[in-house]
Amino acid sequence: MPRDGQVLLRTRYLSLDPYMRGRMSDVPSYAPPVEVGGVMVGGTIGEVVESRADGLAPGDLVLAYSGWQRYGVARPAAVRKLDPDAGLPVTTALGVLGMPGFTAYAGLTQIGRPRPGETVVVAAASGPVGATVGQLARILGARAVGIAGGPEKSAYLRSIGFDAAVDHRSASFEADLAAATPDGIDVYFENVGGHVWDAVFPRLNPFARIPLCGLVAHYNETAPAAGPDRVQALMTAILKKSLTVRGFIQNEFAASLEPEFLQRATPWVRDGELQYRECFAEGLENAPEAFVGMLEGHNFGKLLVRVS
Numbered sequence: 001m002p003r004d005g006q007v008l009l010r011t012r013y014l015s016l017d018p019y020m021r022g023r024m025s026d027v028p029s030y031a032p033p034v035e036v037g038g039v040m041v042g043g044t045i046g047e048v049v050e051s052r053a054d055g056l057a058p059g060d061l062v063l064a065y066s067g068w069q070r071y072g073v074a075r076p077a078a079v080r081k082l083d084p085d086a087g088l089p090v091t092t093a094l095g096v097l098g099m100p101g102f103t104a105y106a107g108l109t110q111i112g113r114p115r116p117g118e119t120v121v122v123a124a125a126s127g128p129v130g131a132t133v134g135q136l137a138r139i140l141g142a143r144a145v146g147i148a149g150g151p152e153k154s155a156y157l158r159s160i161g162f163d164a165a166v167d168h169r170s171a172s173f174e175a176d177l178a179a180a181t182p183d184g185i186d187v188y189f190e191n192v193g194g195h196v197w198d199a200v201f202p203r204l205n206p207f208a209r210i211p212l213c214g215l216v217a218h219y220n221e222t223a224p225a226a227g228p229d230r231v232q233a234l235m236t237a238i239l240k241k242s243l244t245v246r247g248f249i250q251n252e253f254a255a256s257l258e259p260e261f262l263q264r265a266t267p268w269v270r271d272g273e274l275q276y277r278e279c280f281a282e283g284l285e286n287a288p289e290a291f292v293g294m295l296e297g298h299n300f301g302k303l304l305v306r307v308s
């Protein structure tokens with residue numbers, strides 16, 4: 001039940017995001033893990049069902065952080081009221097116009113900084129971060145190349161304006177990437193690591209910028225991958241090619257950049273210049289299976305759970 005100054009929220013949608021895997025492990029990270037028996041964290045869209053706070057009334061929809069549960073309580077300062085009549089599905093607040101879209105905007109504009117005509121490559125390209133990176137790259141005048149798993153996802157990337165799309169599950173992946181990047185790679189927006197990084201690495205141009213956003217291929221690993229130590233090769237390339245590798249967590253940029261992002265990206269989404277795709281798991285009880293599937297590429301677009 002809400003206390004004075006709080007609202008009770010019924011969760012409508014829960015966002016499933018790869019960062020949650022880190023909260024399920026006690027390996028030191030930028031955020032503490034969720035305790036066993038605690039509520040798993042997560043972005044949500046909730047409907048106010050009871051209000052003991054000014055400014056929010058029953059029926060209002062808000063962007064919240066209630067986690068994996070059907071009901072949650074929150075203070076108004078911790079949520080953002082959504083306008084269901086704004087001409088866009090409210091779910092976009094968890095995807096293209098939410099944390100993943102903002103991650104793409106921050107990493108590309110603050111670290112990648114593509115110049116017109118440069119080649120930008122992004123992996124996990126059909127997901128909410130990757131698809132936004134590629135389309136923003138086009139908007140900024142660069143050439144966008146997406147890497148995704150399977151021909152259907154690759155075809156989708158071409159349909160939303162990527163200049164080229166490469167299937168990392170294909171036997172000809174490395175050759176296909178070379179053909180798609182004849183002038184090398186100036187910005188590699190890293191979401192994945194693993195064999196995708198191995199294919200990208202030799203194609204990086206001098207002065208390439210690498211916003212290091214995620215390493216989803218490694219999130220389930222419990223020990224270092226087998227094989228030779230490649231740190232030396234990486235350090236040598238960083239030195240000889242003057243590469244910039246810059247890790248970031250999106251909230252570093254939130255205060256300074258989020259208003260600008262929403263102001264610029266909302267009309268792009270409304271006009272269709274920035275397209276997005278969503279996929280849904282039905283019911284909170286199916287969230288764990290959907291989450292595990294996302295880490296294996298079973299999702300096609302921003303993954304959400306329809307909770308109620």
Ligand code: NDP
Pocket residue numbers: 017018019099100103123124125126127128129130147148149150153168191192194195196212213214215216217218248249250251294295296297298299300301302303
């Ligand atoms: P996605 O919806 O793109 O889901 C993850 C995708 O990763 C899968 O669909 C799959 O796509 C791909 N993938 C999984 N395993 C592999 C593998 N072994 N090799 C290649 N691709 C793989 O997720 P998001 O768009 O939400 O997130 C993308 C990345 O951005 C993640 O790494 C995430 O952790 C990171 N991120 C970082 C933030 C930050 O602040 N730094 C904030 C938000 C996200 P496919 O089928 O194409 O292989």
